[in-house]
Structure formats: structure tokens, C-alpha cells
Amino acid sequence: MRVLLTTIGSRGDVQPMVALALELKNLGQEVRLCVPPDFRDWIDGLGLPVVSIGPELRGTAASGSTVERAQPSAEDLRKQVDDTVADQFTTxxxxxQGCDVVVAGGYLQIAGRSVAETLGIPYVxxxxxxxxxxSPHHAPPPMRGRARPHETSDNRTLWALDAQHWNDVFGTALNAHRTSAGLAPVSDVRGHIFTDRxxxxxxxALGPWPGPAVIQTGAWILPDQRPLSDELETFLSAGEPPVYFGLGSMRAPDGIDQVMIDAARKLGRRAIVSRGWxxxxxxxxxxxxLSVGEVNQQALFQRVAAVVHHGGAGTTTTAARAGAPQVVLPQMYDQYYWAQRVEDLGIGSGHPPGAPTVGSLVTALGRALEPEAAANARSVAATVYTEGARDAAQRLVAAIPQRSSANRP
Structure with missing residues (x-):
């Protein structure tokens, strides 16, 4: 079977797809990935075929104020959408071509299902x-630049408004390309992309689904066997476990690095600061x-007193699996959910929205460093399921009919 795994986003979107790709490869399947160019060299090094899609994303995380940047005009936004959708259909x-299934990960895969439909192959x-x-059990995640209406808190109404937003933003571009390909237009863009299953x-344990109609496989975790650097090993061995600070691929408020270090010092802790994007x-x-770059978080998080991070799904899962208490500094989208889950599980704290101050970070970190949070984190770590990518790969192989090579383009 030949599988195309495609996603657009930061490492948190790409790394789960790489985990799935390697599991499929272990099962003897052919895999290629379609991801932003930021990750091409890394994936090449893993021996996986990769195609770049879209522009590099790293520049979007430059340090600076968290105040929203000047909003582009409606015309500029429309051009951005048109260009993005056109690039997806082409790339x-x-x-x-020649694949048996398209698997789209993340939430900006506008063209994936239409491409699969054109080729007559399944789509996941x-x-x-x-x-x-x-789901009627929760509201949509907050989106930058889109205020949630104050007049309603009904989840079904909020999801209907969310669906309309998808139609308004992507409907025209998506249907123009579908028409050109001889496909019928869609009236529900979000439902078309997400499918009914x-x-x-x-x-x-970390992110339970509240009802039916979804196949929950567990997180797609990419095993990391890289050793920690000699410098990092020396630092870790030189004193009590430090606090790890990192924002991954997210933007950083001005002066946040000083705030992080000052907060750790006020609590009598050493600090490891990840440079990130x-x-x-x-x-x-x-x-x-100590300042660190790319590092094996799976190994490092087992040796720190707490992890302070942006609240991406991958980092939240890695810290939970390591049994490390967490402080989540949410900025957007699903990060608020993960901050609340950390609170609900008692494995740390979620920082209030907005740029942290030394005082606010000391409060949040102080809660995460309490013995109860550490005990809860160790307890939750034992429940984290680590074979989600393997299970997903096996399910995919079992579910997708394989064409003979004679029937492939």
C-alpha cells in the first residue's frame, strides 16, 4: 500500500504524521509525506520520502509583542486563501499520484479530500x-481575530457559526477547484474536510472524546532515542532538577526569557530555556x-522539576508521559483546552491568557511545584497510552483496499 500523509503547520502538526509514517513503514507499507519545508531535512534524515508544501513557517514565530499585528485587508486575506488552496491542490x-489513500492531519488541509476523490482513493x-x-459537549476553540458572540453559549449554535466561518473563508476557493476537477461543490467545508468519522x-486520559462518531487511537508519539548533550548532562547533574521553559514554534512576548528566569530564581529553581522558533x-x-536548542524532550522531561510550555498537544502529552508537572501558557486555539485539562487532572496549572509577568508565573509555577501536583503527574504518567501510532497504522492497513501496481498511475 502507498500512503500519502499530508499536513500544514508547525512541528506539533508534523511530528505525529512522522510517527505514523514510521509505523506504516515498519508494516511494510510505502509512505510519503507532504509537509512545510521547515521539516524537509529532518524527514529526509529519517529515510522517508517528503514533498514540501507552502512557505517556510519559522519566521512567523519571531519574538515580539503578543498584541495582534496589523490585520491584512479583506482583499489580502482572500488572496492568501486563494493562493494557499491553489498550492494545496497542485502539490x-x-x-x-499512485497512492492508495490520503491521510490529512491537522486543520488546514483544504484540498486533501478533493484530491482523493479525484483519484478515486480513500481519505482519512x-x-x-x-x-x-x-460536539455538543464542548464549544469550538477560540480563533485569533474572531470574537466569540456574547449572546449565546449554546455549543450547537457556536459550532454552526464555526461551520459558517469555514464556508465563508474557504468555500469559494475550494469549490472553484472542485468544479475545475469535475467534482460537485460542497456546502459544508468543515464537514467535508473532517468527514463524519x-x-x-x-x-x-489527557484528551478524552465525549461521545461517539470519532475513532480515538491515542496520541501518535514519535520515539526519541537521542542522547542528551554533554553540556546538558553536566547541568542536570550539578544541582536539583531545574524547570524547563519553552514555547516551541509559538511567538514570544518581549522580555519573556527574563520573566522565565526571574520566576525560577524567585522559587529557588534553576532554569533550562529552550530557544524554540x-x-x-x-x-x-x-x-x-542553560539555553538549549532541539533536544530529546522525552528524556529531558523525566529529569526536570516542571515543564512550562505553550500548550501544544505534543508537548502536553510528552510532559504528561514523563510524569512532569506542567504550567501551560496558552496563546491560541487548542492550547486553552490543554491548559484546562492540566488543571482538571491536577498535574499543574494553566496560566491566565495574556503575557506572563514574573508574579503571575511565580504563582502558576509555584502551584505546579507543590507535592500534590507532582504526585498526580506521576499517577497520570502511568495511564498515557504510547502505542497510538502503531494502532492507527494497523487500522489503516486493515481498512484500505490495496491496488495492484498495474492499476496505479
């Missing part, structure tokens, strides 16, 4: 967080803090 359409949509999939690649740095030469 995914080419990458899918996979999300990484329960709150991003429609989406897969949910989230851990059932925002380029966080150490503001002084203190021996109580």
Missing part, C-alpha cells in the same frame, strides 16, 4: 485535540540557567 494532487482526516472536533490522535535567549551569564 497534494501531484504527491498523491485526523485531528490532535478533542475540542477541535464538533474523523480519527482523533489524542491520548484518552522565537529564539529565546539567556539574558545573563548566570550559572543557574
Amino acid at each position: 497534494v494532487g501531484t504527491a498523491a 482526516f485526523a485531528g490532535y485535540c478533542p475540542v477541535c472536533l464538533p 474523523p480519527w482523533l490522535a489524542a491520548d484518552p 522565537a529564539g529565546l535567549s539567556l539574558v545573563d551569564g548566570g550559572r543557574d540557567c
